[in-house]
Structures are given as structure tokens and as C-alpha cells.
Amino acid sequence: MYTGIVQGKETVLSLDKRNGFSTLTISNINHFFDDVSVGASVANSLYGHIEGVAKVVDFIETGETYRLIISIPENNIKYFFHKGFIGLHGCSLTINGINEENKTIELNLIPETLRATNLSDIKIGDLLNYEIDQTTRAIVDTLARAINANKLTQ
Numbered sequence: 001m002y003t004g005i006v007q008g009k010e011t012v013l014s015l016d017k018r019n020g021f022s023t024l025t026i027s028n029i030n031h032f033f034d035d036v037s038v039g040a041s042v043a044n045s046l047y048g049h050i051e052g053v054a055k056v057v058d059f060i061e062t063g064e065t066y067r068l069i070i071s072i073p074e075n076n077i078k079y080f081f082h083k084g085f086i087g088l089h090g091c092s093l094t095i096n097g098i099n100e101e102n103k104t105i106e107l108n109l110i111p112e113t114l115r116a117t118n119l120s121d122i123k124i125g126d127l128l129n130y131e132i133d134q135t136t137r138a139i140v141d142t143l144a145r146a147i148n149a150n151k152l153t154q
Contacts, residue, residue, distance in 0.1 A: 007116065008032070046087040046131055051076060053127040054088070057104055066109045066120070070128065077103045079132045079140055087131030091117055 010032060013025040028034070054070040070088070072080065077100055080086060084095050086105060091113065097106030114120040122128070 046090075046092055046133075048090075049131060049134070050129045051132045052130060054105075054130045056122055056124050056126045056128065059122050059124055062108075064111050066114065066122075068107045068109055068119075068122065069104050070107070070130070072103050072105060072130070076132060077105075079136050080105055081136075084136065085133060087133075089117070089119065089128050091119065 008030045010030060011027040013027055014023075016023040016025070026033070052073055054072055056068065057071050058067070058069040060067045077098070080095055080098055082095060082098055085092050086095055086107070087093075088107070093107050093109070093113070095105050096108050098104070099106075109119055
């Protein structure tokens with residue numbers, strides 16, 4: 001099962017290019033691909049393209065979970081939405097709240113995420129690498145261009 005939590009890496013064993021197609025063979029030493037089948041879908045698409053750093057505004061224990069509030073720099077808050085996701089330090093996390101005015105995102109970190117990552121060590125003021133979903137970016141930017149083009153033709 002893909003969790004979005006980086007737990008290790010595999011090795012590229014070969015890259016075979018024939019007749020306009022490429023076949024990539026990857027090791028499975030860590031058993032990451034045991035439950036993968038042809039045609040299977042993966043929940044969230046992260047590519048490892050770090051957009052920038054988000055600042056930890058608050059990190060509060062709430063029972064077994066922690067509420068994490070981060071500040072998104074520049075004009076990138078437009079790419080995030082409630083129940084969407086963010087790549088944060090290599091983890092795919094669900095967004096549970098968003099404040100566009102303050103440019104902050106709220107996330108709830110569950111015990112398994114805290115156990116399997118170093119996110120339990122977060123402190124207020126820390127900077128965390130974040131990634132924007134590229135599909136969301138494409139949709140937002142395409143719609144913005146279409147709306148602007150429509151305004152110019154009216």
C-alpha cells in the first residue's frame with residue numbers, strides 16, 4: 001500500500017529502450033511493490049519536486065494526534081484546498097483546514113505518520129520542504145489563463 005511516506009529506496013536495475021518504448025526494471029528488496037499490479041492506481045501523485053519551504057506556525061498535541069499549522073510562502077496558497085493534499089518532507093498529507101488570508105494550512109498527523117517519519121520532532125519556527133500536486137497546479141494555472149483571456153476579449 002502506498003502511504004506517501006518515504007520509507008526507503010530501491011535500485012534501478014535496467015532501462016531497456018526498444019521500438020519507441022522504455023522498460024524500467026526496479027529492485028524490490030524492501031518489498032515496496034509486493035501489492036502493486038498492472039493498472040493499479042496510486043492515491044496522490046508526488047514527484048519529489050520541492051516547491052519551497054513552509055514555516056511551522058503551530059504544532060499542538062490533541063490526544064493521539066498532532067495538529068500542524070504551516071505558513072505557505074508567496075502566492076502558492078491558491079494550489080491547496082480542504083481535503084486536498086500536500087507533500088511535506090516527502091510525506092503525502094491530507095489538508096484539514098486552510099486559511100487563505102493568513103496563507104496557512106492545517107494538517108492532522110496521526111500516530112502512524114508520527115511513528116514512521118521524523119515529523120514528531122517538529123518545533124514551531126522549523127522550515128519544512130513542501131511540494132504542490134502538479135495536477136492541481138495545471139488546473140489552477142489553466143483556469144486562471146482562460147479567465148484572463150476571456151476578460152481580454154470582452
